[in-house]
Amino acid sequence: MVQATAGPDGGVPLRRTPRQARSRARLALMLEAAERILVDEGVEALTTTRVAAEAKVSVGSLYQYLPDRNAIIDALATGYFARLEGVMDDLVRAAARERWDDPVGVLVDTYAEVYRTEHGFRALWFGSGLTERTRAADREHKGRMADGIRRVLRALGVAGDDEALARAGHAAILAADALAQEAFRRAPEGDALLLDEAKTMLRAYLTEITTRHDGA
Numbered sequence: 001m002v003q004a005t006a007g008p009d010g011g012v013p014l015r016r017t018p019r020q021a022r023s024r025a026r027l028a029l030m031l032e033a034a035e036r037i038l039v040d041e042g043v044e045a046l047t048t049t050r051v052a053a054e055a056k057v058s059v060g061s062l063y064q065y066l067p068d069r070n071a072i073i074d075a076l077a078t079g080y081f082a083r084l085e086g087v088m089d090d091l092v093r094a095a096a097r098e099r100w101d102d103p104v105g106v107l108v109d110t111y112a113e114v115y116r117t118e119h120g121f122r123a124l125w126f127g128s129g130l131t132e133r134t135r136a137a138d139r140e141h142k143g144r145m146a147d148g149i150r151r152v153l154r155a156l157g158v159a160g161d162d163e164a165l166a167r168a169g170h171a172a173i174l175a176a177d178a179l180a181q182e183a184f185r186r187a188p189e190g191d192a193l194l195l196d197e198a199k200t201m202l203r204a205y206l207t208e209i210t211t212r213h214d215g216a
Helices: 023-039 048-055 057-067 067-097 101-117 120-126 132-158 163-186 193-216
Strands: none
Touching: 023 048, 023 057, 023 067, 023 120, 048 057, 048 067, 048 132, 067 101, 067 120, 067 132, 067 193, 101 120, 101 163, 101 193, 132 163, 163 193
């Protein structure tokens, strides 16, 4: 489920920032209602009238924070980005205290499970309603995810920390994201064979990265 984090620090593009706990809870209910509609009916159903009815609030109450479909989409997307980046932060911490025989397998399997459970994320990305603001935010999000890959590899001690590693992490994220999206377009649980191919490709790339590091 999308996490509704509001305000400048949370990055959600709201018309108005809720200050009180009750207002934040009301906004969370609105976003939960929007996500249900997104999953069940698709992006085109995300009108302010429909979301307000689903959330059992007035259109005026919704409009205080989410004045149109684009604002709803941007807020939902921001929540999904936060969820994905939180998972990456957890992986960085785990990598610092564990030894993984197959880092690529851990990363791909972890994010495949996120895809399986985040139905709203899949509905939004596989639909055709992404806004320009969300697309720009997605590019920034992928940069942060790439930095997460860099931190994981550093924590595992398999690569040095330099500009080349940052580029490699970005390339790996772009490739993994494209393959994961295709795998979950093909099957609700993810096309297992395609996910296995993604692992094979990324393992070879990781070997190349570590070889560069060892030879530097």
